[in-house]
Amino acid sequence: MENKIHPKDKLHTLSEFRREAGIPLVIAKKLLVWGEVEAVKLKDGSVRITEEDVLRVRGIFKDRRRKIKYFFRALGPGVITGASDDDPGGIATYSSVGAAFGYTILWTAAWLLPVMLAVQEACARIGIVTNRGLAGVLQKHYRKKIVAGIVLLLIIANVVNIGADLGAMAASLQMLAGVNFYLAAFFFALVIIFMEIFFQYHFYARILKWLTISVLAYVFAGFMAHPDWREVFRNAFIPSIELNKNYIFALIAIFGTTITPYLFFWQASEEVEENKLMKSKPGKYFLHHRIGHMRTDVGTGMILANVVFFFIILTTAQVLFKNGITDIGSAEQAALALRPFAGGAAYLLFALGIIGTGLLAVPILAGSGAYALCEIMKWREGLELRFSRARGFYLIIAFSILVGLGLNFIGVNPIKALYYSAYLNGIIALPLLVAIMVVGNDKRIMGAETHPAWVKIFGWASVVFMIFALLATIFLQFRS
Numbered sequence: 001m002e003n004k005i006h007p008k009d010k011l012h013t014l015s016e017f018r019r020e021a022g023i024p025l026v027i028a029k030k031l032l033v034w035g036e037v038e039a040v041k042l043k044d045g046s047v048r049i050t051e052e053d054v055l056r057v058r059g060i061f062k063d064r065r066r067k068i069k070y071f072f073r074a075l076g077p078g079v080i081t082g083a084s085d086d087d088p089g090g091i092a093t094y095s096s097v098g099a100a101f102g103y104t105i106l107w108t109a110a111w112l113l114p115v116m117l118a119v120q121e122a123c124a125r126i127g128i129v130t131n132r133g134l135a136g137v138l139q140k141h142y143r144k145k146i147v148a149g150i151v152l153l154l155i156i157a158n159v160v161n162i163g164a165d166l167g168a169m170a171a172s173l174q175m176l177a178g179v180n181f182y183l184a185a186f187f188f189a190l191v192i193i194f195m196e197i198f199f200q201y202h203f204y205a206r207i208l209k210w211l212t213i214s215v216l217a218y219v220f221a222g223f224m225a226h227p228d229w230r231e232v233f234r235n236a237f238i239p240s241i242e243l244n245k246n247y248i249f250a251l252i253a254i255f256g257t258t259i260t261p262y263l264f265f266w267q268a269s270e271e272v273e274e275n276k277l278m279k280s281k282p283g284k285y286f287l288h289h290r291i292g293h294m295r296t297d298v299g300t301g302m303i304l305a306n307v308v309f310f311f312i313i314l315t316t317a318q319v320l321f322k323n324g325i326t327d328i329g330s331a332e333q334a335a336l337a338l339r340p341f342a343g344g345a346a347y348l349l350f351a352l353g354i355i356g357t358g359l360l361a362v363p364i365l366a367g368s369g370a371y372a373l374c375e376i377m378k379w380r381e382g383l384e385l386r387f388s389r390a391r392g393f394y395l396i397i398a399f400s401i402l403v404g405l406g407l408n409f410i411g412v413n414p415i416k417a418l419y420y421s422a423y424l425n426g427i428i429a430l431p432l433l434v435a436i437m438v439v440g441n442d443k444r445i446m447g448a449e450t451h452p453a454w455v456k457i458f459g460w461a462s463v464v465f466m467i468f469a470l471l472a473t474i475f476l477q478f479r480s
Contacts (some may be wrong), residue, residue, distance in 0.1 A: 010151065010210055011050060012051070020058070022042070031057065038050070052222075087401060090357075093254065094257070095328050095334035096250075096265070098317040101114040101336070102233040103248065103314075103317050105313060106235045106310065107238060107240065109236070113463045115461060117453065118461075119264070120289035121295060123263075123265075124268065124297075126268050126445075127271030127275075128291060128294060129306075131275055132268075132375070134265045136375040137333050141438065154262060157370045159407075161262075162400060164189055165365070169359070170184035171332040172335065172352075172355050175335065176348070193398050197365070197397070216308075216332070218312050219311045219352075221311070221349045227317075255469055260425050260429070262364065262365055265371055266368040269372075273382060276384060291449060299425070308352075315350075316328065332351070361479075363397075366398075370400070413466050428468070437456070440459075
């Protein structure tokens with residue numbers, strides 16, 4: 001039954017509502033979804049917002065703090081995915097290259113940003129339009145055995161990353177509070193398993209979203225290091241490539257840490273979860289609305305990840321490289337090394353950031369593998385389902401975390417493990433990137449929502465870069 005329009009009411013389109021109320025489009029759309037603004041449905045199926053609601057929302061958003069609160073509330077899987085990209089393994093990589101090469105490698109942050117945006121939007125778009133996770137979609141283009149092999153490699157790489165992240169978190173807590181390393185690692189693993197199994201997605205996503213604040217610790221640490229900003233900006237955009245083995249490996253490590261397969265699977269699957277929460281019938285308006293919101297969400301998440309990546313390199317370049325400390329083997333070593341030069345506050349922020357980003361990343365690492373494997377096995381999957389309805393899904397998550405935890409008890413070197421994991425991620429990423437670009441441009445699957453031109457350009461650029469990166473690693477391996 002359609003709503004009656006009062007003659008005195010002036011009606012606004014969504015775009016007009018956003019402009020008149022002075023709020024971002026993503027918040028305007030979310031206000032409709034949350035039911036805080038009543039939409040008037042016209043005969044042609046379009047929706048309008050009354051003048052009364054426009055004035056009411058304008059009054060509410062005069063408070064800037066409330067506007068920021070609503071914007072953060074409106075964000076979803078994209079911002080969580082972006083923040084989880086800066087996990088303790090990533091922090092260790094960025095710290096290592098910052099300490100080894102200083103400001104000369106800062107340019108990678110600016111140049112990788114459009115690639116990050118393109119790849120994650122492509123994955124998110126596939127999830128929204130097909131309403132299926134990436135593994136389910138890939139089975140239409142590859143044999144099941146090939147997809148199963150890729151997923152198996154993904155889970156192995158994820159487990160190694162989980163182990164390294166739990167180890168870094170435990171080492172940081174040991175540094176800060178003197179807690180036994182193994183007890184701390186065990187504690188973190190159990191807390192994460194408990195949270196993923198016993199809390200549904202809509203609640204769990206809120207926790208993960210608030211944990212994204214932890215990555216801002218590295219931005220604050222960067223300002224506390226008092227860098228020479230003129231030198232920073234001089235190196236931030238102009239590439240300064242050194243043609244030697246160590247520098248090429250550093251570039252490969254940065255790319256492998258930033259464009260990682262587990263984020264592809266997680267992003268697509270969480271967009272499916274968001275579709276379920278919205279409980280809307282698929283259609284042209286729904287897809288247009290979801291993709292518009294997704295772009296803001298993914299953009300915010302990737303920019304956040306990129307800024308943090310930039311500031312970790314900046315901090316370690318300023319504090320460690322300039323003081324002759326060029327060999328950093330882990331994230332916690334980077335935190336300890338900062339203390340004498342940047343002070344206790346920067347050290348504390350760096351160490352706390354490792355714990356916060358680990359709590360954010362480990363559930364995503366475990367969850368991405370579980371989503372992918374369950375789609376292949378045709379098992380029920382989803383963080384919104386209870387344990388009794390998706391036992392296989394949750395057992396994969398628990399098993400992945402416990403095996404990762406076990407790596408810390410059998411003397412596996414976390415840095416070597418991360419190195420092989422990054423290389424494995426590089427191997428997995430290449431066929432996945434090709435498939436994502438092909439699937440996302442197939443009108444039979446995506447309809448009118450195929451990749452926009454900019455996604456095609458930067459998405460295929462990532463494929464070309466990864467091919468050269470893998471060829472370079474093979475060449476350097478035989479040369480050494």
